[in-house]
Structures are given as structure tokens and as C-alpha cells.
Amino acid sequence: MSEPLSTGAVIGILGGGQLGRMLSVAASRLGFRSHIYEPGANPPAGQVADQVTTAAYDDRAALARFAESVDVVTYEFENIPTRALDLLETHRPIRPGREALRISQDRLTEKTFLRKLGLTTAPFAGIVDMGDLKAALKQIGTPAILKTRRLGYDGKGQARLLRPEDAANALIAMDGAPAVLEGFVDFSHEVSVIAARGLTGEVACFDPGENVHRDGILRTTTVPAKLTPAQRTDAILLAANILNALDYVGVLGVELFVTPQGLVVNEIAPRVHNSGHWTQNGCAVDQFEQHIRAIAGWPLGGGQRHADVVMENLIGDDMDRVPQLARDPDTAIHLYGKADVKPGRKMGHVNRIKRSV
Amino acid sequence: MSEPLSTGAVIGILGGGQLGRMLSVAASRLGFRSHIYEPGANPPAGQVADQVTTAAYDDRAALARFAESVDVVTYEFENIPTRALDLLETHRPIRPGREALRISQDRLTEKTFLRKLGLTTAPFAGIVDMGDLKAALKQIGTPAILKTRRLGYDGKGQARLLRPEDAANALIAMDGAPAVLEGFVDFSHEVSVIAARGLTGEVACFDPGENVHRDGILRTTTVPAKLTPAQRTDAILLAANILNALDYVGVLGVELFVTPQGLVVNEIAPRVHNSGHWTQNGCAVDQFEQHIRAIAGWPLGGGQRHADVVMENLIGDDMDRVPQLARDPDTAIHLYGKADVKPGRKMGHVNRIKRSV
Incomplete structure (x- = not known):
């Protein structure tokens, strides 16, 4: 499929959480129907989707039926089991493609990829055992942070090392999983670029937003971000660089640390x-x-904003x-x-x- | 029910067209689920709703099951059969309420209601037979327009009278239905006020928009409308007057003709x-x-706009x-x-x- 999808086409979305929910609503605005694939019962996305399949990612019959019922497959999270992707891909295109998933599923692979593009990351080293960790700590120093290579999000599977003596406990926290040690970056603030690349290679970026985290979870994003014009240009160019290197189709999130020496890439997410x-x-x-347009082969939106916005997450009992907020x-x-x-x-x-x- | 509805509550929507579809999406943003009731198969709203009932408005069992499954009943169109409403109302509140429906289902009742409120309408007269029509034409003159009292929308069930001699054909076009003759209003342009009233009586209005019709169908709405500050105030006050007189809960559309002598109410619609x-x-x-907030007992949005907008309908092969539009x-x-x-x-x-x- 390289023709643009027409009204009535079906977007297959792996994952039924809030991102799948908002993708489904966006798809409806373009006249598309959504089919959500989600192992958990009563997914939030199912409330606004045309169809829902409740099945595990190793249910090959359900995966095949799902793929046959849709025109293109996308996803709301990057940690989809490889074998599910292998099967889906024999039926329908997966966008963004496998390379973006392969790279972003593994922190070490991702950081190596970013470095090879000439981008700056925190100092890092792959860690399997205590020998690796001790050697890496000599190079990188403390404070540092040890993270599992795979399946990490929102601060889970992470351990901080304030002193070299924290190494043993940090390694135990990895529970035997391959890990990556990251040095700390002395940054003033974090921004992110939400960038998109279309099926025919065009790139569009939204204005960078400035992020504030608490307890490892994003709390607010403010647009416009505090950036010099040069930093803003850098941020957009490096995002485009990443998109092109991955021959990417869809929306990609790029988190950046702002430092006096320039922008440091924290991580990328191959999704909204x-x-x-x-x-x-x-x-x-x-x-x-924008993501739906890209994977459907439509022209991208320009990314211009018509209003300044502060986004605030509602977490746990923020509900x-x-x-009061409604007033x-x-x-x-x-x-x-x-x-x-839940908290x-x-x-x-x-x-x-x-x-x- | 007079407490605000909580997240997870179910909004029942009569009608599965585009208005029901966009109501359903809006409900989802507030954490509500939607249940669409629609006689036709595969309604557009069903693609983004949590539940769909496909049943006729005289299917009493289906109506009762629908009503029992929702927390409040609303609608996307005003011509709902009275007996269906009678049944639904024994189970759940209907918002906006019955009085608004009673009045807006009948052009003669509506115009009489508006006049009693002290508002200006086109000259009008109820018409049953040729005797009525001839007498009314003497009062109102030509050009004039004869419309069925009930079930009219988008120019259907209407006949223009350019000369008194057109009376016979116009009456034939009514097919025996009670009708209303309306005189023409010499207006410069049409505007509409989208107004809302909450469960506790507060009123909020969006900025009036300026409408352009072609072939009896709305083509564009431009905001802000061409109005003097005094006209803008008049428009908003008269909309609030109508809402209060109906003890209305929800969004109401008020179409107004702008004339050198002031604003003339064309018609009201008890819905988005x-x-x-x-x-x-x-x-x-x-x-x-705004409509969902009102019928759910939530605080209303303020109606302020943060951008000027021109809305254009896509009709038939505008698709x-x-x-091109996507670019x-x-x-x-x-x-x-x-x-x-379809055309x-x-x-x-x-x-x-x-x-x-």
C-alpha cells in the first residue's frame, strides 16, 4: 500500500490505553474507523473505537484476524513482542516500521544509534555484570543511573547510583536483566520535539515544548519552551535527522536536555x-x-500553533x-x-x- | 438526578448522525461513555461510541433497555416521536427537556412562543386551507414562503410564493400538512448564536457566527460575525431570554437575521x-x-474563543x-x-x- 487511505479505511492500533484512545478519535476526524488490539479487558480506547479485539500478543489466530480486518497497523507503545510484529507484518504494513521499534525497544541500541548519527547523549555503557558496572563507573562516575535495556518506562526498572558503593544494590534492582549505565547530564531544563514524517518523506515538527517531571512522571509541558532561536532550530533539525535515518513514517517524540554546551538527546519514542x-x-x-495522516499516506499538518498552551497531566487523585478545573x-x-x-x-x-x- | 455525572457515566444519544458522533467524542473527553440509539444501520456515531442500539423509535422494549443503560438521555435532532419520549422519560431525564422539543417541533408554536417573549420574527400565519392562505397573503404579501409546521429541515417541505397566484401550487406542495406562511425579511446577513444553559441555570454563549447558505443548506460560518457591539449584546441577551423561558438544559442554536431595524429570529434548534x-x-x-457538560450537570465552558475561524461544510462531492484541503x-x-x-x-x-x- 502506498496510495493514501480513503475514508472508511480501518486503522489497526496495538494497545488500548489513552494514546490509542486519542489516536482513535483523531482517525475518526479523517473518516477512518479504528480497530483496537489489546490484551486487557475494557480498554479506554475501546470506548471510542469501531472495533476491539481482546486477545494476547501471542494469540496468533487473533492477530491474523485483526491484521486482515485493518488497512494499516500502528501502535501506542513500543514494547510489542517481536513475534507478534513478525506475524502482523505478513498481512499488513506496520507504521512506524520495524527498525524504529528495534532501536527504541533497547536503550543501549538506541543510544548507540543516536551517537552514530552524530548526536549528543549522556555518557553510557552496556552492563551485564559487576565487572562491566565497575569499569563503567570509572569512566562515567557518579551520580549515574542504571536502567534495564528493555521495557523501561516512567521510572520503572531504574536505580540511581549516588556513590560507587551503590553498585551492588543497583545491579540487584536490574534482576539479572541486561542494563545500561547512564551518566548524569547537567541540564537546565528538558524540552521535547514532536516530529512527524510522511509516507513520501516530508517532515513536520511541532513547536518544542518544555517538560517538567515529578517522581519520574511527566507533569507539565509548556509551549513555547525556553529556547534560543538557534536551539529551536537545532532541536528540529536533529529530530528530522532521526526521522530520516529511520526512514520513519508517523509521529516520533524526542526528549532533549538543554545544556550550556547544546542539546543532549535523552530518549526517543516511536509514537505519539x-x-x-x-x-x-x-x-x-x-x-x-498527524500520526494518523502519516501512516495513512496523507499530507502532514504543518505543526504551526495558533495558541500558547500549558498541558498538565492528571495523575491519580488529581482527578x-x-x-474545579472544569470551572x-x-x-x-x-x-x-x-x-x-490509582496512585x-x-x-x-x-x-x-x-x-x- | 441533580448531582453532576461522574466519569464513567453513560450519555444516551438519540440519533446516530454526525451531531451524535461529535457529541460522543466530546463525551469521551470528559470520561463519559456514549450509547447511541438509531434506527438506521451503521450510524456514523456508532464508530466512536461505546454502545449502539439499532432499533426503531416505536420499539418499546429497545427504548426501555436503552434508557435503563444510560444516565441521561439527549438527542441530535428535534423530531423525535412523542411516544418514544414519553416512554424514555419514565426511566431517565431527557435533556434538553420536553418543552423545548414541543416548541421546536412545530414552526407555528415556535414562532408564537418567540413573539410572546417579545422577540421579532418574520410575519407569519398558520395555514390549513386555501381560505387561510388567501387571508394570510393579504396580510403578509409576497414574496412569502409556505412551510409545513412539522418535520422541516434543510429546505424540505417548503414552497416559495413569488406572486399570490402561486398559492394553489404551494398548498399542493404541503401535501395536506398544516403549514405556516412566513413573510420575507429584508436582511443583510444571517448570524447564529450557540447558547447553553446549565442544570443550575447559568448561561454561556459562544461568539455569534455569520452564516452563508446555498440551496437551503449552510455552507460557511465565519467568526467573528459582522455585528455592532449593540447587536452582539442583543443577540446574546435574546438567546439567554429563550433559554430561561424554556428552563432549558443544553446547547441551543438561534438563527438570526440582521436588519437595519434590529435582529429578527429566524428559528431555534434545541441541540448542537x-x-x-x-x-x-x-x-x-x-x-x-458544552452540551454534554450542561446535561451532565457540569460547569459550562465560558464560550470565549482563542482563534478566529471560518467553518465550511463539505457537501456531496466536496469530498x-x-x-487538497489536507495540504x-x-x-x-x-x-x-x-x-x-450523495448530492x-x-x-x-x-x-x-x-x-x-
């Missing part, structure tokens, strides 16, 4: 990204629709604040339809719009 | 309105979410223009997921955003 949620209320084409006339509420409030769980977000008319 | 689609890309809370970076596309393109059928709309940053 929490720090791009502000685009829902600031842009004609938001990141979710108690919703009645603010410049606040757009986006809840995810999750039945249970640390992303329940929704709000976009505060700075009016200019 | 095509001329309010611009709010999707110009306001923190759009008309669809051929979508690939305009300031154009937001909203398609309805309708399988078949005069509303297939989608676009919102062109005037950027200000």
Missing part, C-alpha cells in the same frame, strides 16, 4: 508522546491526527480536582475513561490555553 | 447546531462538550476536495465517516483557523 498532548488545543492538526474557562479537559484511580496512574490531562483574541 | 462547528477549533470547550496547514478537517457520498449530503466540514501567534 505525552509531551505532545498540548497540540490538541493549540494546532489545527494535533499529534494524534479530585476535575470539578476555568481557558482549560480544556481530556479524561481517559479509566475506571479505577501514579495517568487519568487524564488538561490543556490551558493562552487566549490571544 | 451546524453553525457551531467552528467552536471545535476556536474554543477550549466546544459546542459538543473530492479533501486531499492547507491552517485547516482542520472533520469527516463524518459516511459510506456513501446535498453533509459529509464533513473544515475549520480554517486564523493564527494569531
